[in-house]
Amino acid sequence: HYLFIVVVAVNSTLLTINTGDYIFYTDWAWTSYTIFSIGNILMISVGATYYLLFTGVPGTATYYGLIMQVYTWVAKGAWFALGYPYDFIVTPMWIPSCMLLDLAYWASKKNKHSLILFGGVLVGMSFPLFNMVNLLTVADPLETAFKYPRPTLPPYMVPIEPQVGEFYNSPVALGAGTGAVLAVTFTALGAKLNTW
Numbered sequence: 001h002y003l004f005i006v007v008v009a010v011n012s013t014l015l016t017i018n019t020g021d022y023i024f025y026t027d028w029a030w031t032s033y034t035i036f037s038i039g040n041i042l043m044i045s046v047g048a049t050y051y052l053l054f055t056g057v058p059g060t061a062t063y064y065g066l067i068m069q070v071y072t073w074v075a076k077g078a079w080f081a082l083g084y085p086y087d088f089i090v091t092p093m094w095i096p097s098c099m100l101l102d103l104a105y106w107a108s109k110k111n112k113h114s115l116i117l118f119g120g121v122l123v124g125m126s127f128p129l130f131n132m133v134n135l136l137t138v139a140d141p142l143e144t145a146f147k148y149p150r151p152t153l154p155p156y157m158v159p160i161e162p163q164v165g166e167f168y169n170s171p172v173a174l175g176a177g178t179g180a181v182l183a184v185t186f187t188a189l190g191a192k193l194n195t196w
Helices: 002-016 029-055 061-083 095-107 113-137 141-147 169-192
Strands: none
Touching: 029 061, 029 095, 061 095, 061 141, 095 113, 095 169, 113 169
């Protein structure tokens, strides 16, 4: 069980260390933000819910988030060592959403179904919001893209001026909306993993 927890946390990190790199080099930055949000919500919901229900101790989900946060900070250091500007590499904000998951479990007196329903919605809605606050602190994406060119990028990833479109004007709303719906299913999956 504990090995599974470590594997999930490590894979969560590997899936998300690119979030501050490629996506802001492209014309599809905001759309990519929404997709990455859903992927990250999946990692939090399944892993933290599994870990929380496995121990049955409120606070475990936050601990899981802390593990992931440390992993992503280490990954950020690795990207920095490769020559990226430190203020451009985004590390997903895991801990606040995990705290809300713990809160839903604790406030409902360890009710698994409340955790799935309320915790899932809270994680799905909060994660894109916390991450956008995080993204506001990084360097201007387009300027950075031209200042630090990537010669190995395929042609479709080469920096271009972003074209403003209706679909990705509000990535936070789009990510939070889809996340709130999908995270309930994801938390249910995390809970189910404990009963197999």
